Amino acid sequence: MLTIDVDDRTDPRLADYQRLTDVSLRMRTEPEHGLFIAESRLVIERAIRGGYALRSALVAPEWLRSLEGLVADDVPVYVASAELLKEVTGYHVHRGALASVARRPLVTVEEAIAGARRIAVLEDVNTHTNVGAIFRSVAALGLDAALLSPACADPLYRRSVRVSMGAVFSVPYARFESWPGGLEALRDNGFRILALHPAGMMSLAEVQLAPQDKAAILLGSEGPGLTPAALAYAEGVRIPMAGGIDSLNVAAAAAVACYALGRS
């Protein structure tokens, strides 16, 4: 491994790791610089297996061994004390290694859904943890791809990556350029669009799909939920609830729907 000791928090080689807790800064600069951050050996390993290339890694001495056999010889591995890591990143790094990973160009919607039969479509889901949790369900419960409206949160943001446990690297995904117009193209492509909505006309148990049918599970944001414009393209499907509760968290609703309609 190409290990390099660092002891200066302003070392420019650590620029990729500066102020990781400043969400608005990182949301802007990571895509701009073509990188994202992966935390822990497991997630770094899944990123590599998903075809992503590491720019560098940053690790406290006690976690260095966790990168053995994982990081290519030409990738710099910066080694710094836990205190320095905290000063640079803004938090106590307790999951072991961090890696700065190079983004890849996003595929198009058509490429992401080529051959797909079951997909999730996220409208303006703007919480990173929900995006990560939904990707995890998509991967685990047998959906083939995920599509995002233009305002959806970034699946490669650190928290999305962590909550997805790396599922964001294995699920093909793309972002619509036109919204909600992109839904029309999806329908023309043969997808039945099932809008998950607490007041949907149809109960989830009533949805009938043959294995070869193409179906998209449409999910809305926390707070307002799906927009009327998106709902206009879809059949409303509800997960019946008890106890006077008015809605589920979107990631919980996604898990239930993926289990019922996915191909696991």
Ligand SMILES: C[S@@+](CC[C@H](N)C(=O)[O-])C[C@H]1O[C@@H](n2cnc3c(N)ncnc32)[C@H](O)[C@@H]1O
């Ligand atoms: C917190 S909910 C939004 C609540 C919003 N007030 C509404 O009426 O849609 C976020 C998303 O989770 C999904 N969802 C939550 N509860 C659901 C349920 N009981 N049935 C179907 N979908 C649900 C929907 O896709 C919804 O847009």
